Amino acid sequence: MALAEVSALMQDHDADLVGAAARLRAIAPSALGVDDLASYSWLVNHVIGEKGGDWPGARALLDALPALPGPPPVLLRNRAVAYAMSGAALQAWQAESELAQALACGPALAAAAVRLGTLQHLAGTADPLLVVASLLPCVQALETAPAGGPVLPMAARAINNTVSAWLERAQSPASPARVDPLVGTAMGRAARCCKAIWLHAGTWMQVERADYLVALVANAVGDWAAAAQAARDGITTIEANGSEEVDRAFLLVELARARYGLDEPAAAVKARDAAFALAERFDEPGLREWFDRKAGMLPERSPARAA
Numbered sequence: 001m002a003l004a005e006v007s008a009l010m011q012d013h014d015a016d017l018v019g020a021a022a023r024l025r026a027i028a029p030s031a032l033g034v035d036d037l038a039s040y041s042w043l044v045n046h047v048i049g050e051k052g053g054d055w056p057g058a059r060a061l062l063d064a065l066p067a068l069p070g071p072p073p074v075l076l077r078n079r080a081v082a083y084a085m086s087g088a089a090l091q092a093w094q095a096e097s098e099l100a101q102a103l104a105c106g107p108a109l110a111a112a113a114v115r116l117g118t119l120q121h122l123a124g125t126a127d128p129l130l131v132v133a134s135l136l137p138c139v140q141a142l143e144t145a146p147a148g149g150p151v152l153p154m155a156a157r158a159i160n161n162t163v164s165a166w167l168e169r170a171q172s173p174a175s176p177a178r179v180d181p182l183v184g185t186a187m188g189r190a191a192r193c194c195k196a197i198w199l200h201a202g203t204w205m206q207v208e209r210a211d212y213l214v215a216l217v218a219n220a221v222g223d224w225a226a227a228a229q230a231a232r233d234g235i236t237t238i239e240a241n242g243s244e245e246v247d248r249a250f251l252l253v254e255l256a257r258a259r260y261g262l263d264e265p266a267a268a269v270k271a272r273d274a275a276f277a278l279a280e281r282f283d284e285p286g287l288r289e290w291f292d293r294k295a296g297m298l299p300e301r302s303p304a305r306a307a
């Protein structure tokens with residue numbers, strides 16, 4: 001039952017954050033198995049700590065989990081994050097040390113994993129310049145890390161969440177129209193680092209989704225050529241490996257956006273039309289709503305030729 005509830009919350013928690021927090025608190029810690037702990041601990045930090053602003057409450061829930069031999073490294077990371085965000089420095093450092101031992105990755109990479117795990121909860125609200133000041137050293141550590149080991153996928157997921165949170169904030173109507181160049185450069189580097197990790201440690205779907213992230217950042221900063229290339233790379237990866245029509249549709253939206261930026265209206269309309277044709281087959285209302293939101297930000301015609 002606990003596994004089913006955790007799985008359901010992973011899918012629908014954003015629709016009702018208050019209700020999701022209540023559902024998380026209602027799960028008995030003793031009912032959770034090892035397979036539940038990674039997702040459960042992330043949800044606690046995201047829903048109760050980040051969205052609910054109750055980091056002491058998140059910490060208390062994670063502290064209440066039963067002691068298990070060989071806990072999942074993600075749980076150790078998420079505990080370190082909850083400790084740090086609730087002001088328990090000594091416990092945070094202890095959890096970070098346990099993470100380094102569990103991953104056999106050394107203290108520097110464990111510290112980077114914890115910092116990235118924290119940044120994913122801060123990037124949507126904190127000063128972007130402060131976010132990238134902490135993000136860049138982590139990216140640098142990962143760029144020079146050995147290609148193997150479980151710390152890298154953990155870090156890549158946190159990078160994806162961090163960059164995605166920044167993008168959502170940067171693209172909101174309340175944000176400044178122009179992205180700070182230092183922030184944009186750092187986010188682009190982080191997105192490319194994410195792709196490099198998945199090329200060594202991920203599936204082809206993780207690689208093409210990293211290309212989507214690269215394209216999103218490049219379009220956000222007006223690097224139209226880089227965005228078009230990343231979108232094409234993602235589409236090529238899909239074509240070479242199977243069928244993923246949802247991801248392809250979103251990649252086509254970013255390709256259309258880049259083509260408009262490059263003043264290639266015919267190519268932009270072609271990509272846009274192909275994206276909408278795929279979206280017509282979406283059978284999840286929330287998914288189509290998200291697609292329409294992203295595609296709705298496309299210009300009606302080339303900005304360079306607008307009156």
